[in-house]
Amino acid sequence: MxxxxxxxxxxxxxxxxxxxxxxxxxxxxxxxxxxxxxxxxxxxxxxxxxxxxxxxxxxxxxxxxxxxxxxxxxxxGEPVAYLRGFVEWFGLDLLVSPAVLVPRPETELLAEHAIAYAVRNESRSVAEIGTGCGAISIAMASRLPNVEIVATDVDAEALKVAATNLQRFGMSERVRLVPGSLLSPLASPPDLLVANLPYLSRAMMMEVSPEVLHEPRGALLGGETGVELYQEMLRQMHDRGWRIPAMLEIDPRQRAALCKLVETVFPGAGLGFEQDYGSLDRIAVIEP
Ligand SMILES: C[S@@+](CC[C@H](N)C(=O)[O-])C[C@H]1O[C@@H](n2cnc3c(N)ncnc32)[C@H](O)[C@@H]1O
The missing domain is CATH 1.10.8.10 (Ubiquitin-associated (UBA) domain)
Incomplete structure (x- = not known):
């Protein structure tokens, strides 16, 4: 050196x-x-x-x-990841900029559970809603060579960062990036939906560290209660008749709200939770 x-x-x-x-x-x-x-x-x-x-x-x-x-x-207060221009996540050096949320360690668990679920259920297609810098889709593509992956985001700048990351990992052909809100970019139901959509409530936004406020608001705030985007996504699934599994990252305090939401939209659906490193419910697994 x-x-x-x-x-x-x-x-x-x-x-x-x-x-x-x-x-x-x-x-x-x-x-x-x-x-x-x-x-x-x-x-x-x-x-x-x-x-x-x-x-x-x-x-x-x-x-x-x-x-x-x-x-x-x-x-x-600028996050170290923005200052360096990259973050180490899931063993990958991912480029990040202030256009995207910095992928969090707990989201590695979402990627791991989604990969395990796809293997167990022999999923042939996965859609990630709200991909940001592309982290989850890149992790999944690296472990699931035969699975078709679509990654969406409503933010064009975020998709540019995701496209650069895909290029760097030689995965531009493996993951198809499509712009649009929630399920609107998807023409047909995938075998598995994965999402880490903005889930902070307005009250939670008031509590975050100043560092987090450097990240895009559109990647953080889910609405008044925080689960609004998940609610809308489940409604869209219901309206399209898509009874497909979905894995969602949540704030552990939203467990009860998620249970109520799933029971309202898909009565009798299977619902389980996976825990994060602090043994808190962090990932909702919905099987309508
Ligand atoms: C919490 S960030 C997660 C980014 C990345 N998946 C990760 O885990 O690091 C949420 C992402 O969802 C996107 N997003 C927000 N509203 C959306 C919507 N209605 N449809 C699709 N994507 C949305 C944001 O632009 C942002 O990139």
Whole structure:
């Protein structure tokens, strides 16, 4: 691992003091030390392990300037993923921008359960509604080589990010991206529907950390109660006569609302919940 030598520019600082300054600037964040390390690695192009053995290594003036600029933006609450331009998720380096929600660790569980469900039930087609940067569909395509996958989003900018990610993973032919709201882009029922649609209620939006407010509102807010988009999607399924399984990421506090909703739209339907890393109900599995 090499970083640029002195001869390529004036050294202004070194690793440990630069990190100490950044930690101080980020001290209001619970992840100040980690964020400082990750951002410095990003600027230097080194892995995090390198930092621990190279506390005295010099940092060139331009690198120090770039680092401080990122730290200032982080201090303003910008998510680290936007500052780096990518996030590690499901073992994939996914490009992200402020046009898309940063995929969350709990959504890896949705992808895993959806993959397992598709394998168990020999699904031949899957539709992901609200794909954002394409994370879930890319994860599914990587594990289900024979399954046809359609990914939709109502936001054209999000679909551009998804298209770039698909290209990077050589999956443009594997996942078909279609614009549109809820089920409107789908001509026929898939064997499985997967969705992590915006599900925050207005009250929940008031409670989120300032960092989350840097993400697109249209990727977060589900409506007054938060489950409105899921309600509308289930209604559309019902109206089209599509009695197909659907796996939905929810907020654990929405369990009761989901139960009521499913019972209203599809009385007697199967409904189960999968838990997240905190053992909270995070994924609703609906089998009409
Ligand atoms: C919570 S984000 C999830 C993104 C991605 N699936 C993930 O898990 O990281 C919700 C996504 O749904 C999209 N969306 C919002 N309303 C929609 C609608 N009516 N139909 C389709 N997509 C919608 C948003 O643009 C956003 O990309």
């Amino acid at each position: 090499t970083i640029r030598s002195h001869s390529q520019g004036a050294a202004l600082s070194s690793v440990d003091p630069a990190l100490a300054d950044a930690r101080q600037q980020l001290s209001s964040s619970r992840t100040a030390a980690l964020d400082a390390q990750v951002l410095l690695c990003h600027v230097l192009g080194v892995p995090r392990s390198w930092l621990f053995a190279h506390g005295d290594a010099p940092i060139l003036e331009e690198q120090h300037r770039a680092f401080r600029a990122l730290v200032s933006r982080r201090a303003e």
